[in-house]
Amino acid sequence: MRDDRGGRVWAIVGPTASGKSSAAMALARQAVHLAVTARRDVEVVAVDAFTVYRGLDIASAKPSRADRAQVRHHLVDVLDVDREVSVADFQGWARDAIADIHARDRTPLLVGGSGLYVRAVVDDLEFPPTDPAVRSELEARWADDPRGAHAALVATDPEAAGRIEPDNLRRSVRALEVMAVTGRPFSSFRTAWDDHQSRYDLVVDYLEPPTAVLRARIAERAERMVAGGLVDEVAALDRVGLSTTAAQGIGCAEALAVLDGDLDLDDLADAIARRTWNYARRQRSWFRRDPRCAARRHRNLTGLLAAHDAGSTDRTTDPVGMVTDTVDVGVDVAARPAAADPDRPTTGGPA
Numbered sequence: 001m002r003d004d005r006g007g008r009v010w011a012i013v014g015p016t017a018s019g020k021s022s023a024a025m026a027l028a029r030q031a032v033h034l035a036v037t038a039r040r041d042v043e044v045v046a047v048d049a050f051t052v053y054r055g056l057d058i059a060s061a062k063p064s065r066a067d068r069a070q071v072r073h074h075l076v077d078v079l080d081v082d083r084e085v086s087v088a089d090f091q092g093w094a095r096d097a098i099a100d101i102h103a104r105d106r107t108p109l110l111v112g113g114s115g116l117y118v119r120a121v122v123d124d125l126e127f128p129p130t131d132p133a134v135r136s137e138l139e140a141r142w143a144d145d146p147r148g149a150h151a152a153l154v155a156t157d158p159e160a161a162g163r164i165e166p167d168n169l170r171r172s173v174r175a176l177e178v179m180a181v182t183g184r185p186f187s188s189f190r191t192a193w194d195d196h197q198s199r200y201d202l203v204v205d206y207l208e209p210p211t212a213v214l215r216a217r218i219a220e221r222a223e224r225m226v227a228g229g230l231v232d233e234v235a236a237l238d239r240v241g242l243s244t245t246a247a248q249g250i251g252c253a254e255a256l257a258v259l260d261g262d263l264d265l266d267d268l269a270d271a272i273a274r275r276t277w278n279y280a281r282r283q284r285s286w287f288r289r290d291p292r293c294a295a296r297r298h299r300n301l302t303g304l305l306a307a308h309d310a311g312s313t314d315r316t317t318d319p320v321g322m323v324t325d326t327v328d329v330g331v332d333v334a335a336r337p338a339a340a341d342p343d344r345p346t347t348g349g350p351a
Helices: 020-028 065-070 087-103 115-122 132-142 146-156 169-182 211-227 230-240 252-259 265-289 291-295 301-309
Strands: 008-013 042-047 107-112 201-207
Touching: 008 020, 008 042, 008 115, 020 042, 020 065, 020 107, 020 201, 020 301, 042 087, 042 115, 087 107, 087 115, 107 115, 115 265, 132 146, 132 169, 146 169, 201 291, 201 301, 211 230, 211 265, 230 252, 230 265, 252 265, 265 291
Parallel strands: 008 107, 008 201, 042 107
Antiparallel strands: none
8 A cells, every 4th residue: 555645635525415426526627726626637536335346337326437537536346246345445445546646646536425434545544453263252252241241341441341332242342353363452443533633635525415405316316226227237246246245235235125025126216215314314424523524514516616616725615504505506617628538447446
């Protein structure tokens, strides 16, 4: 992994269906005129556990080929669907992509809705290793005594124990496993989680539409996925073999349920919309806790564009007063010549 601390990184984040991709494309076309990019072109790094998969297009709401031809995207279509993805894996791939973009004197634009993945890339978060043999031994030892496992944790890492319910065997075992494998207290890996200090010169724009708008978009998105051939896409990939990560994705899991006869096709869009909304609520909660998102929160694309038209990386958009509650509007910006071949391999992916 290449170390590229201190360079400018721009991130547009928000819950699913908040308009992140549209905002990224609209602003990428104006990048050379924006202070946030240091007047340089941008390349997008898709911060998503599912757009990495080849063939998982409808289920992951992948950026279109047209968008990828106009603005280069990284970490899209870099992995076969039978491969697993961990946060630690993604952290390394994305940081390599950022370093590559900086090396070509461009500004990385991170776009994503997973707060965990975004923070893994931009902050100095550590992800302790796992050892299945050690974990199995600990699980067997404490299977009938979860409070005993917690007591063992209290004796060795009271700070970590204080964050775990005494009856939560899974979390207690995980903390004990990390100590056995690394020799470090589990709590020592948490320091960066509380700091919200980036390894980069980071500017974050957070999109959060009003609840009614977001719920309507989620419902429309689910309908489009089903009408666009989601079930056929997942059926074809399932014949190849889906990784656990891919199979658990929103849309993919529900389509598999239809194929298995556990969900009626007529109920598929509603099931996807319900699960997406529950996820979007968790996304909002995550981003609202991050002070960098709270400082630059926008209700729609109009507000986000207004903030950057001002030419300042410090200006905030009032979440209620400055912008309207309307849905995203079109932006009249001249498209530059194609910036990338969407079939060209992207940097930062797995070897």
